[in-house]
Amino acid sequence: MTTSQPGPADKPADGGDHLPQTLLLLGATGDLAERLLLPGLGRLVATGVQPNLMLLGSGMDDWDNERWRRRVSDAFGTADATGHRVQEMIRDTCYMKANVTREEDLRRLLANCHEQLVIFFALPPAITARAAKALTHIGLPPGTRLMLEKPFGTDADSARSLNDVLARLVPEEQIYRIDHFLGKSTVMNILGLRFANRIFEPMLSSAHVACVDIIFDETLGLAGRAGYYDGAGALMDMVQSHLLQVLSLITMDAPPTLAARDLRGRKAQVLRATRVWKNDPVTWSRRARYAAGQVSGRRLLGYADESGVDPTRGTETFAEVVLSVDTWRWAGVPFRLRTGKALAARRKEAVVTFKQPPRVPTGLIGYDQPDRLRIGFGPDRLGLDVNINGPGHPLELDQAHLVADFGPGELPPYGEVLRGALDGDPTLSVRGDTAVDCWRIVAPVLECWRAGAVPLQEYPAGSQGPDGSLLTPVPAESAES
Numbered sequence: 001m002t003t004s005q006p007g008p009a010d011k012p013a014d015g016g017d018h019l020p021q022t023l024l025l026l027g028a029t030g031d032l033a034e035r036l037l038l039p040g041l042g043r044l045v046a047t048g049v050q051p052n053l054m055l056l057g058s059g060m061d062d063w064d065n066e067r068w069r070r071r072v073s074d075a076f077g078t079a080d081a082t083g084h085r086v087q088e089m090i091r092d093t094c095y096m097k098a099n100v101t102r103e104e105d106l107r108r109l110l111a112n113c114h115e116q117l118v119i120f121f122a123l124p125p126a127i128t129a130r131a132a133k134a135l136t137h138i139g140l141p142p143g144t145r146l147m148l149e150k151p152f153g154t155d156a157d158s159a160r161s162l163n164d165v166l167a168r169l170v171p172e173e174q175i176y177r178i179d180h181f182l183g184k185s186t187v188m189n190i191l192g193l194r195f196a197n198r199i200f201e202p203m204l205s206s207a208h209v210a211c212v213d214i215i216f217d218e219t220l221g222l223a224g225r226a227g228y229y230d231g232a233g234a235l236m237d238m239v240q241s242h243l244l245q246v247l248s249l250i251t252m253d254a255p256p257t258l259a260a261r262d263l264r265g266r267k268a269q270v271l272r273a274t275r276v277w278k279n280d281p282v283t284w285s286r287r288a289r290y291a292a293g294q295v296s297g298r299r300l301l302g303y304a305d306e307s308g309v310d311p312t313r314g315t316e317t318f319a320e321v322v323l324s325v326d327t328w329r330w331a332g333v334p335f336r337l338r339t340g341k342a343l344a345a346r347r348k349e350a351v352v353t354f355k356q357p358p359r360v361p362t363g364l365i366g367y368d369q370p371d372r373l374r375i376g377f378g379p380d381r382l383g384l385d386v387n388i389n390g391p392g393h394p395l396e397l398d399q400a401h402l403v404a405d406f407g408p409g410e411l412p413p414y415g416e417v418l419r420g421a422l423d424g425d426p427t428l429s430v431r432g433d434t435a436v437d438c439w440r441i442v443a444p445v446l447e448c449w450r451a452g453a454v455p456l457q458e459y460p461a462g463s464q465g466p467d468g469s470l471l472t473p474v475p476a477e478s479a480e481s
């Protein structure tokens with residue numbers, strides 16, 4: 001129960017030209033808010049760039065302000081967010097219990113928000129859809145921005161219908177479909193790397209590239225997220241969203257500016273041209289789930305025995321798929337997207353493997369590896385594997401690994417995407433048609449998996465994943481456990 005309620009009039013306009021703004025967080029007591037949103041918000045507020053922001057949390061739980069403030073304070077603490085503004089936000093934030101699928105509850109929430117409003121739907125897709133529909137009967141203050149967590153819908157049709165409902169609420173530029181990978185510093189670095197250097201960009205095409213691997217191997221298992229994950233699986237959780245966004249940044253043509261319209265337009269172009277390799281999902285996809293095992297000395301139950309999992313559902317914890325980007329630049333280059341949980345080592349990188357030189361001159365000894373460009377997503381680094389005449393015999397080749405470490409960005413990914421929405425800049429969010437297109441890309445894979453045309457393999461937790469690979473595996477240079 002709420003003991004005191006926030007009100008727009010409570011907020012003095014003390015932030016220069018920043019009008020008072022409310023961030024209304026729906027699903028505030030959930031795991032996403034605790035682990036990622038609130039820590040990201042804390043870091044953002046600590047930078048002092050959102051001086052007049054009020055946080056209103058709402059959920060189905062019977063919490064009071066005190067309990068909510070403790071949650072916010074603890075979450076800010078995990079992100080080392082400190083300072084005057086942070087303390088102010090913790091002191092002033094309020095909690096309201098609400099069922100956001102009910103109009104009267106939504107009206108009550110909105111009555112406690114400022115005119116400048118950002119609503120974050122940290123809710124399952126079905127509840128988000130119902131809440132958005134209920135809001136169409138109420139209306140929103142002009143300029144309201146909506147932030148929606150992934151998954152955006154559960155297939156192309158539901159994503160399209162959600163787009164239609166949202167379009168009745170606010171214009172497209174005010175809808176922020178969140179993909180926190182777009183807020184990762186190294187993902188953003190792809191833009192600098194590609195378009196602020198002369199040496200890489202001309203090489204990034206089918207004339208020089210043999211294949212591209214986008215790999216996101218995690219050592220974490222289910223981590224208590226069965227409620228969400230068992231209904232999603234690795235393909236929906238990672239490939240349909242994050243890895244396709246990374247693919248689009250690696251493959252798009254140079255945008256004239258990094259403004260939302262230009263950047264998102266370029267990404268949309270390549271995603272429209274993306275499909276399963278040879279339109280054959282049976283041959284070019286794999287799925288698997290982990291059995292009991294040990295990861296870094298930790299014993300893990302098999303996925304099917306984890307609490308909250310329905311073992312008959314056949315949810316995969318590992319997905320691999322090969323895609324083509326059918327544009328002039330990329331035709332004929334396979335893109336392998338691979339992700340899995342409970343694997344032996346963390347490996348989070350995109351690797352561009354270049355074709356062999358047309359001819360290695362007779363006399364140079366020991367050519368056995370092509371050049372590779374590596375973009376690491378954690379640790380954040382850029383690497384180049386190049387063949388040079390190493391020490392020892394002057395004509396013997398060695399592969400040298402040149403590495404630039406960036407360190408983490410100024411803000412964590414959720415801090416970046418929140419900053420975008422609070423500032424009214426949708427560059428780091430996914431456009432409506434692109435969200436639908438990403439479902440269109442994975443649909444044939446999901447369809448043939450559901451029909452049982454691709455077997456569900458098994459791998460022990462703590463292993464390298466299921467046997468085999470859809471393309472020749474690329475050695476890890478920067479794997480860490």
Ligand SMILES: O=C1O[C@H](COP(=O)(O)O)[C@@H](O)[C@H](O)[C@H]1O
Nearest residue numbers: 180181218220237238242378413
């Ligand atoms: O959205 C998700 O991303 C995480 C991986 O992202 P990271 O920023 O924590 O590296 C993944 O573990 C999770 O399953 C997925 O829902």
